[in-house]
Amino acid sequence: MIKVAINGYGTIGKRVADAVAAQPDMEVIGVSKTSVSAEAYIAKERGYPLYIADLSKKPTFEKAGIEVTGDVDAMLKAADVIVDATPGGVGEKNRPIYEKLGKKAIFQGGEDHEVAGFSFNAHANYNEAEGHQFARVVSCNTTGLVRVIHAMDQAFGVERVRAVMVRRGADPDDVKKGPIDAIVLNPASIPSHHGPDLQTVLPHINIVTLAMIVPTTFMHMHSIQMDLKKETTRDEVLKVFENHSRIGLVRKTMGIKSNAQLREYTQDLGRPRTDLWENGVFEESVSILDGKEFYCFQAIHQEADVVPENIDCIRALVGTVKDPEESIRMTNEALGLVAIG
Ligand SMILES: NC(=O)C1=CN([C@@H]2O[C@H](COP(=O)(O)OP(=O)(O)OC[C@H]3O[C@@H](n4cnc5c(N)ncnc54)[C@H](OP(=O)(O)O)[C@@H]3O)[C@@H](O)[C@H]2O)C=CC1
Ligand SMILES: O=C(OP(=O)(O)O)[C@H](O)COP(=O)(O)O
Known part of the structure; x- marks a missing residue:
């Protein structure tokens, strides 16, 4: 099982987390937030371990009835791949942390191409991902x-x-x-x-x-x-x-x-x-x-089309599935994605 951490549990992060959880070869080892909000309750409801960057906020989360598993560093260390779904520009700041930990990471379209040095789309360049530490799923x-x-x-x-x-x-x-x-x-x-x-x-x-x-x-x-x-x-x-x-x-x-x-x-x-x-x-x-x-x-659909691409990007970076069509098939089947029409 590929251990996936979702750094940034917002519009994109919560969707990617559910998509990861649906895959037969992946598991969500944690999601991160900086503040208590409705999405923190959704993480709890889904059973995703919740991590926060600033542990001094732990009592605020716990007072709201949300258990904090640990700090974001611990989550990142336990992951095979990190999906960075923080707001645009934050990913660039996180990159040195991933570099230091030697972890593979996927950035989103709010980051410049240069943050990852490799931009990804499953149908177009899946096989080029191999050997990269970082990739960016285009917007x-x-x-x-x-x-x-x-x-x-x-x-x-x-x-x-x-x-x-x-x-x-x-x-x-x-x-x-x-x-x-x-x-x-x-x-x-x-x-x-x-x-x-x-x-x-x-x-x-x-x-x-x-x-x-x-x-x-x-x-x-x-x-x-x-x-x-x-x-x-x-x-x-x-x-x-x-x-x-x-x-x-x-x-x-x-x-x-x-x-x-x-x-x-x-x-x-x-x-x-x-x-x-x-x-x-x-x-x-x-x-x-x-x-x-x-x-x-x-x-x-701005909130949705990048989600299956993130899933294929995880497999492409880790190199467990070499054939793009096979990964796309696995992702679609697990999501229930049968194209309309
Ligand atoms: N929304 C969209 O339609 C699309 C977005 N994208 C891209 O995806 C990325 C994420 O966007 P989106 O999901 O909309 O963003 P959201 O603002 O919805 O979610 C961002 C998440 O990151 C957390 N977060 C905020 N600041 C930090 C920080 N400093 N460190 C760690 N986590 C943090 C937030 O938690 P908290 O609330 O607790 O602070 C929140 O969970 C961006 O690059 C965006 O451009 C790409 C395609 C479409
Ligand atoms: O990446 C997106 O749009 P984009 O392809 O127009 O850059 C997302 O819809 C987020 O855009 P936003 O920066 O308007 O929130």
């Missing part, structure tokens, strides 16, 4: 882009990509963030960071991205255009997506044309936390013009 938007662009590149060759990201303003529990009545160019400059970020995984892709944020909390929406090297048809593209285990199709017959309806659907499916782990490509939008021009809309 939610970049993960969504990598999946669809890599699949199209494998099938038809990608000449260039132009994509616009309409990003959710905040996560559902993030009451302090906005906007609440604006469409914010974020950034106003072009390109946004997503294109260069994608190139940390797929360096040969010619891509320019633009991004803005809007007053929603559930999912980003991407508008993607690609020029392909080989001529193809809409049906062939749909087949590529149907055969990809982490690209789902929002079928025209479902009548879903928004993030809100898609959320209702994932909820009705009984997905944990309503998570859409896969890309949600809108079937109706999939278009090929003049044989080589591809267009689509896709929904990306």
Whole structure:
């Protein structure tokens, strides 16, 4: 069993912890928090040993009825792999600690590529992880882009990509963030960071991205255009997506044309936390013009799509499963991830 510690039990950390616990070859040896909050009670409920960085806060946790197993150092020492899911920028500060302990660690998309020196996506570069001490699972938007662009590149060759990201303003529990009545160019400059970020995984892709944020909390929406090297048809593209285990199709017959309806659907499916782990490509939008021009809309659930990638990244770093397809299959099966559509 691979012993996994989750440093930072928040939006991403709590999901990764549950995903680790579901795997046949992994166990959660601990999760960490800095303060008492609802998520600390969830860790208790799930039976995950809780560690805190500052042991002087132990009485505060215990007064709230939450047992503290020890300090974060003890948790890190006991782990084979650390998933760092602390807020963006904290991972960079944690890196020297992991280095000193000689532990393998996975950072999230809020950290720069340089923090790990290797950026990861299971379908695109699983085998390149071997031998690395550190990896970074690219951000939610970049993960969504990598999946669809890599699949199209494998099938038809990608000449260039132009994509616009309409990003959710905040996560559902993030009451302090906005906007609440604006469409914010974020950034106003072009390109946004997503294109260069994608190139940390797929360096040969010619891509320019633009991004803005809007007053929603559930999912980003991407508008993607690609020029392909080989001529193809809409049906062939749909087949590529149907055969990809982490690209789902929002079928025209479902009548879903928004993030809100898609959320209702994932909820009705009984997905944990309503998570859409896969890309949600809108079937109706999939278009090929003049044989080589591809267009689509896709929904990306920001809290969820990086979760299975973290699980595959653990196996890729440890080297226990050499075949990416086998790891992806194991992860999907344990999560109950059967792509929609
Ligand atoms: N949210 C999203 O949609 C996505 C986020 N990411 C990336 O994932 C990472 C985590 O983001 P997210 O889960 O949203 O963050 P959250 O703020 O939801 O969770 C962060 C967790 O880290 C803990 N924490 C805070 N400060 C420290 C610290 N100094 N040391 C250790 N733990 C700390 C918090 O505990 P406490 O509350 O007790 O302080 C909390 O449990 C970021 O890099 C982000 O960019 C990637 C894809 C999507
Ligand atoms: O990594 C993310 O977005 P990004 O791909 O736009 O950088 C997550 O949605 C977190 O973004 P946030 O920095 O808006 O919380």
